[in-house]
Amino acid sequence: MSANVSLDVARIKSQVVTDLPRVCSDETAAIEWFEAKRWPDGCACIDCGSVDVYQMRQAKSPARQKNFRWRCRDCKYQFTVKTGTIFEDSPVKMHKWIHALWLSAAGKKGVAALELQRTIQVSYPTALFMLHRIRFCMGTEPQAMLSGVVEVDETYLGGKPRRVSRQERERLAAEGQEPPKSKRGRGTLKTPIVVAVQRDGSIKREAIANITAANLKSFLRGVVSLSAEVVTDELNVYPKATEGYAGHRTTNHASTSLRASMRTASTSTATPRSPATPCSSAA
Numbered sequence: 370m371s372a373n374v375s376l377d378v379a380r381i382k383s384q385v386v387t388d389l390p391r392v393c394s395d396e397t398a399a400i401e402w403f404e405a406k407r408w409p410d411g412c413a414c415i416d417c418g419s420v421d422v423y424q425m426r427q428a429k430s431p432a433r434q435k436n437f438r439w440r441c442r443d444c445k446y447q448f449t450v451k452t453g454t455i456f457e458d459s460p461v462k463m464h465k466w467i468h469a470l471w472l473s474a475a476g477k478k479g480v481a482a483l484e485l486q487r488t489i490q491v492s493y494p495t496a497l498f499m500l501h502r503i504r505f506c507m508g509t510e511p512q513a514m515l516s517g518v519v520e521v522d523e524t525y526l527g528g529k530p531r532r533v534s535r536q537e538r539e540r541l542a543a544e545g546q547e548p549p550k551s552k553r554g555r556g557t558l559k560t561p562i563v564v565a566v567q568r569d570g571s572i573k574r575e576a577i578a579n580i581t582a583a584n585l586k587s588f589l590r591g592v593v594s595l596s597a598e599v600v601t602d603e604l605n606v607y608p609k610a611t612e613g614y615a616g617h618r619t620t621n622h623a624s625t626s627l628r629a630s631m632r633t634a635s636t637s638t639a640t641p642r643s644p645a646t647p648c649s650s651a652a
């Protein structure tokens with residue numbers, strides 16, 4: 370009996386592996402594949418549960434509507450296979466989502482945002498957003514969002530680059546060498562890490578490719594509740610990155626817990642090769 374079960378599992382696995390390349394390159398195939406996975410016994414209305422549902426068609430054509438909607442004859446509710454899932458309200462095509470899920474599940478360490486951006490051809494902020502949603506549904510993302518007063522700041526892996534003294538500069542010049550180019554703080558070549566600390570609560574941090582309003586916004590939307598008041602320094606990207614939050618305030622004085630978190634983040638073993646790996650811990 371156990372042999373039969375393992376044979377069955379092997380058959381299902383190999384079917385998925387056969388399907389995936391086709392599904393990842395064609396939107397209609399992706400939608401139909403996901404519909405078959407979500408509703409193996411046939412589709413039922415998501416709102417009232419009726420099985421009297423039908424696929425909506427294009428006018429004067431047997432082809433399905435471009436947005437692949439279904440309609441319930443009983444309650445008239447319209448929905449798609451994305452409704453009520455992590456894909457709902459996302460303009461990203463289903464075949465890209467499935468490709469991203471495949472990449473996340475296939476690698477031992479998952480997939481980094483930069484790699485996802487290149488492979489499925491989406492913007493870096495979109496890749497970050499997709500990874501947050503995928504980790505959320507795979508249960509690898511702690512589900513409680515930071516709330517209340519949340520301080521946000523950025524630091525760099527390995528700490529801020531060392532300032533080169535005048536003596537050091539002269540010594541290097543005498544040897545015909547250039548002083549290190551990496552600047553201190555913002556603009557450095559080191560990997561930036563964003564840190565968000567809830568007052569008296571938890572910490573979330575993440576390595577990102579560079580400090581831009583779009584990247585910071587993607588990070589914040591993934592880990593900080595919109596009801597939060599966000600406190601940052603006066604860097605000009607924060608007003609845009611914190612749009613939609615209950616409040617945004619600037620300060621020149623980071624709290625003790627934020628400063629401690631920044632030190633930990635900059636000396637942690639987070640690898641710059643997988644910049645989207647989140648690390649969270651209780652404060």
Ligand SMILES: [Zn+2]
Pocket residue numbers: 414415416417418419441442443444445446
């Ligand atoms: Zn219905």
